[in-house]
Amino acid sequence: MFMLALAVGCHSKPEYSGPQYESRATKGESVVYKFAVHPLHNPMKLVEEYQPLMDYLNDELGWASFQLVTSLDYSDFEKKVGARKPDFLLPNPWQTLNAIKVGYHVIAMAGEPEDFRGIFIVRKDSGIEEPMQLKGKAISYPSPTALAACIMPQYFLFQHGIDINRDIENRYVGSQESSIMSVYLGNTAAGATWPEPWRAFVREHPQEASTLKIAWQTESLINNSVMAREDVPDTVRERVRTLLVDLDGTVDGLKILSGTEIARFTTASDSDYAVARDYVARFEREVRKVVAK
Numbered sequence: 697m698f699m700l701a702l703a704v705g706c707h708s709k710p711e712y713s714g715p716q717y718e719s720r721a722t723k724g725e726s727v728v729y730k731f732a733v734h735p736l737h738n739p740m741k742l743v744e745e746y747q748p749l750m751d752y753l754n755d756e757l758g759w760a761s762f763q764l765v766t767s768l769d770y771s772d773f774e775k776k777v778g779a780r781k782p783d784f785l786l787p788n789p790w791q792t793l794n795a796i797k798v799g800y801h802v803i804a805m806a807g808e809p810e811d812f813r814g815i816f817i818v819r820k821d822s823g824i825e826e827p828m829q830l831k832g833k834a835i836s837y838p839s840p841t842a843l844a845a846c847i848m849p850q851y852f853l854f855q856h857g858i859d860i861n862r863d864i865e866n867r868y869v870g871s872q873e874s875s876i877m878s879v880y881l882g883n884t885a886a887g888a889t890w891p892e893p894w895r896a897f898v899r900e901h902p903q904e905a906s907t908l909k910i911a912w913q914t915e916s917l918i919n920n921s922v923m924a925r926e927d928v929p930d931t932v933r934e935r936v937r938t939l940l941v942d943l944d945g946t947v948d949g950l951k952i953l954s955g956t957e958i959a960r961f962t963t964a965s966d967s968d969y970a971v972a973r974d975y976v977a978r979f980e981r982e983v984r985k986v987v988a989k
């Protein structure tokens with residue numbers, strides 16, 4: 697599975713909409729809302745983790761059905777957002793800023809801000825202890841637009857004296873799993889990811905994880921958002937917000953949250969993501985453009 701994920705990250709593929717799941721048949725005249733989660737994992741694993749959340753929304757809103765929409769990679773997800781195809785989104789903070797521009801609005805934050813940080817994974821037998829030892833070596837990331845798993849790690853390297861445009865080889869491999877596996881397979885000297893997929897990797901692949909370690913981590917920022925397109929009715933938007941924020945108050949809700957590695961949902965708005973806008977603006981001034989012009 698990981699070899700497949702790695703291959704996906706390294707080769708161009710046609711646009712992929714991913715599985716669009718509905719936990720039950722559309723009920724009479726119920727409205728169908730598409731809920732797109734950015735590629736935290738490969739599509740199969742994302743369905744495994746997030747379908748229970750869709751089932752919960754379907755159970756609570758009998759007059760509406762929620763379909764989980766996955767994407768092959770970050771670019772695929774961002775194209776869907778730009779075309780305003782999904783009704784609801786769970787994007788990273790950088791993607792949140794761009795979604796606001798095309799008519800989506802934040803209704804909640806997914807997870808604790810302290811958990812949104814970049815981490816560098818290296819092999820235990822690599823001998824790498826200091827960031828400067830990465831000069832002349834290859835580093836893997838999921839995507840150039842992954843905030844916690846690329847932008848923040850690259851800014852960390854910049855702050856530690858590495859010119860990320862000249863001193864290292866940046867490899868964008870398509871997914872969090874592929875970034876980690878690139879290190880395990882010896883294809884890169886270090887791989888950037890963030891705590892959620894690293895915890896999942898350690899839990900699900902302890903043998904491979906036992907050969908790896910966290911070398912460094914970045915500062916924290918605001919976590920991923922939940923957004924609704926501007927034409928979603930206020931009653932639906934507010935009901936979804938309430939259901940998400942209340943999830944950590946029940947045993948069943950905590951089980952759903954545990955499956956997604958999200959500690960809890962909290963109420964948030966567009967203005968809360970100004971901190972991400974300021975961070976990205978500083979990164980673009982000092983390091984590189986997030987998206988090449």
